[in-house]
Amino acid sequence: MANTNTSKSDKSSVLQPSLPAELYLDPVVYQNELRKIWYRQWIYAGRTDQLPSPGDYMLHTIGNQSIIVTRNEKGRIGAFHNTCRHRGSALCQAQQGQFKQGQIICPYHRWSYSLTGDLLNTPFLDLADANRNFSLYPVQCQSWKGNIYLNLDTSRSVELGETADPGFTVLNNWPLEQLKLGHSHQFELACNWKIFWENYLECYHCPGIHPELCKLVPLYKAALSTDRLDPDTELADAVGSGIESWTTTGKAISSPFPGLSEAECSAGHTFMELYPNQYIVAHSDYIRQVSITPLATDRTRITAEWLFSEEAMAGADFDPTPAIAFSKQVLAEDAMVNEINQQGITALPHRQGYLTPQEGDLAGFHLMYMKWMDIPV
Numbered sequence: 001m002a003n004t005n006t007s008k009s010d011k012s013s014v015l016q017p018s019l020p021a022e023l024y025l026d027p028v029v030y031q032n033e034l035r036k037i038w039y040r041q042w043i044y045a046g047r048t049d050q051l052p053s054p055g056d057y058m059l060h061t062i063g064n065q066s067i068i069v070t071r072n073e074k075g076r077i078g079a080f081h082n083t084c085r086h087r088g089s090a091l092c093q094a095q096q097g098q099f100k101q102g103q104i105i106c107p108y109h110r111w112s113y114s115l116t117g118d119l120l121n122t123p124f125l126d127l128a129d130a131n132r133n134f135s136l137y138p139v140q141c142q143s144w145k146g147n148i149y150l151n152l153d154t155s156r157s158v159e160l161g162e163t164a165d166p167g168f169t170v171l172n173n174w175p176l177e178q179l180k181l182g183h184s185h186q187f188e189l190a191c192n193w194k195i196f197w198e199n200y201l202e203c204y205h206c207p208g209i210h211p212e213l214c215k216l217v218p219l220y221k222a223a224l225s226t227d228r229l230d231p232d233t234e235l236a237d238a239v240g241s242g243i244e245s246w247t248t249t250g251k252a253i254s255s256p257f258p259g260l261s262e263a264e265c266s267a268g269h270t271f272m273e274l275y276p277n278q279y280i281v282a283h284s285d286y287i288r289q290v291s292i293t294p295l296a297t298d299r300t301r302i303t304a305e306w307l308f309s310e311e312a313m314a315g316a317d318f319d320p321t322p323a324i325a326f327s328k329q330v331l332a333e334d335a336m337v338n339e340i341n342q343q344g345i346t347a348l349p350h351r352q353g354y355l356t357p358q359e360g361d362l363a364g365f366h367l368m369y370m371k372w373m374d375i376p377v
């Protein structure tokens with residue numbers, strides 16, 4: 001357990017204030033968050049193999065911004081705002097599809113654009129050399145290990161991976177770029193997006209909320225999300241003895257990915273967060289990645305994806321159910337506490353909550369949030 005050896009009089013000093021409740025409830029704050037965080041940071045938009053051919057596209061929404069993500073003739077994936085440069089009509093309605101003959105055609109007056117966003121044709125009008133002034137509004141788009149990321153801030157102030165904790169390199173040995181999407185699960189939560197992250201970042205709730213997960217990871221049973229939180233703990237940040245992976249049986253669903261170290265296999269899980277939008281949990285046999293999309297002050301969409309090796313998926317006896325069912329159970333348990341947390345903070349006298357030592361990682365998240373929001377620390 002975390003150190004709570006304080007005298008009786010100053011016992012409450014182990015508690016640190018959490019964020020003010022209004023930051024989870026105020027629609028004005030929410031709009032500021034979109035502007036200062038979600039329209040400036042890198043956001044996961046899908047997998048590169050969802051767009052196998054030139055002209056394939058999908059739409060992605062961030063806040064109230066609709067973005068076209070498409071693959072051009074040179075094979076590069078790029079992104080644009082879903083807005084015509086003539087009078088601003090939306091270009092696409094379908095969530096995914098194919099631009100025929102390499103042209104994005106506005107349905108309103110039929111201005112057309114290339115797959116790189118250049119204006120091609122303007123019916124009954126010759127704009128001649130001025131065409132280049134009317135390219136589609138660009139959106140930054142980069143891929144990493146088969147994941148596509150967007151950034152609406154074209155000033156390029158944030159590098160992809162800058163907000164990754166502990167950093168992209170922690171997943172160097174996992175062949176994420178070669179893995180295939182085996183299953184995805186999307187659902188909406190009646191809570192603020194920060195409540196989802198806060199719950200993800202602590203295991204103070206684990207003994208009461210995740211009994212099955214605690215059987216796999218002894219550290220979680222001790223209410224610690226990481227061994228860093230208690231220098232005295234003898235528990236490792238790893239699955240218990242005899243456990244291979246996060247599944248309903250504790251057994252891996254396929255052989256370990258080649259290239260993993262012995263330590264990576266025996267740890268049973270390796271986490272990476274890419275704030276504010278995604279976390280990735282890499283196991284020896286599969287990867288789960290979860291992305292977080294704010295919809296309103298009290299509404300958040302969660303998209304969970306399970307990725308497996310192509311070879312494993314091709315096996316006649318491949319059954320990913322133990323991996324999928326296990327993580328869905330944990331997500332459902334967390335969903336319940338996420339929603340009751342949001343309900344409770346609406347109480348008129350509630351100004352803010354408190355963080356215990358076991359919730360130490362929330363403080364770092366809050367500091368990052370306040371920096372993004374220009375709130376003095």
Ligand code: FES
Pocket residue numbers: 084085086087088089106107108109110111
């Ligand atoms: S708004 Fe697109 S062509 Fe007129």
Ligand SMILES: [Fe+2]
Pocket residue numbers: 199200205206209210333334
């Ligand atoms: Fe949890």
